[in-house]
Amino acid sequence: MTVNERLSAAGLMDAFEAARTTGDSEHxxxxLRQVGLRRGENGMNWSLNAQD
Structure with missing residues (x-):
């Protein structure tokens, strides 16, 4: 499932877009954590459950 699909399914797309528009990386x-992801230092999204 893509990041957008996860955000949409969780009803978080609008909140994510608002945070992205303002550049609020903490938000x-x-x-992203609410849909099982985290944002890495290089801006890539990583699964919280993935093994290194």
Missing amino acids: INVI
Whole structure:
């Protein structure tokens, strides 16, 4: 499932877009964690459940 699909399914797309528009990276990370992801230093999204 893509990031957009996860956000949409969770009803978080509008909140994510608002945080992205304002550049609020802390809020972006909070939202991504709610759908099982985190934002890495390089801007890539990673699954919280993935093994390194």
